[in-house]
Amino acid sequence: MNQYKDFRDKIELIIDPEDILIDEPMKKHTSFKVGGPCDILVTPKNCEQIVELIRTCIKQKIPYYIIGNGSNLLVKDGGIRGVIIKTSKLNRMEIEGEELTVESGALLSSVSKKSAKFGLTGLEFASGIPGSIGGAVTMNAGAYNGEISQVVKSAVVIDKKGQILELSKEQLELGYRKSSILEYGYTVLKVVFKLCKGNYDKINKRIQELTKRRIEKQPLEYPSAGSTFKRPDGYYAAKLIEDSNLKGSSVGGAQVSNKHSGFIINKGNAKAKDILELIKIVQNSVSQKYGVQLQPEVRIIGEEDKIG
Structure with missing residues (x-):
């Protein structure tokens, strides 16, 4: 039984009705293509909406969980109680010099390719990672000897009390598949990357090389959540x-x-x-x-x- 249906009335004061789904199967929103229904799934259109929605959930004591592209997520068959907030429509990007400011729902692969078009190097390793920017920073995503910690400058987050914080690279405490975001349950709103000027042809060639390697070695023809296990110390x-x-x-x-x-x-x-x-x-x-x-x-x- 969906015990949070009545909460929809409060959500509709913040979010457009077409962006609110009730008893939504999570298998539609994860790359594993499994998972039972969530009580309410909401897709905010901008950072203002997500901030107000989170603050409302906190005030009403409604459990909430943030997802991006659902690419590193396994939802159990009984589903999720409370509100799922999906960030996929928060995908705006701004480039100023060598700095790239990106909203949390943008796909990491898209950001990598867009930065390449502007002749910015540093995100080539991320061209094949299917997750969102928010998830990538939360887990310090990495591949092919590159990781988010090498290129991130800062992030704007909202904490579990509804306060907006700007965290420096040091405050993000990025390690192997961990961060202060993950530890303290922050929600990422925006991320600033510090990249470097590079040669477009060289950048694009590197992206193509990594894409080819990924296609050859990974089972992309089947639903999965990428690497299932963390790398243990001293082993693969x-x-x-x-x-x-x-x-x-x-x-x-x-x-x-x-x-x-x-x-x-x-x-x-x-x-x-x-x-x-x-x-x-x-x-x-x-x-x-x-x-x-x-x-x-x-x-x-x-x-x-x-x-x-």
């Missing part, structure tokens, strides 16, 4: 999984990819419970064989399906 998760003879292992519609064992993929009609069970199997097998405890990189939220 994919190699540990492959050396544990887990490549191709499956539970229901979930499978350890035959193309890249660091990915758990949805081969078709997988449930979140299939993916979660496969994650546990991988963790247990690697732990027993190598004494290494793999930690999920994908963020897991929501409730179990009470029906089964």
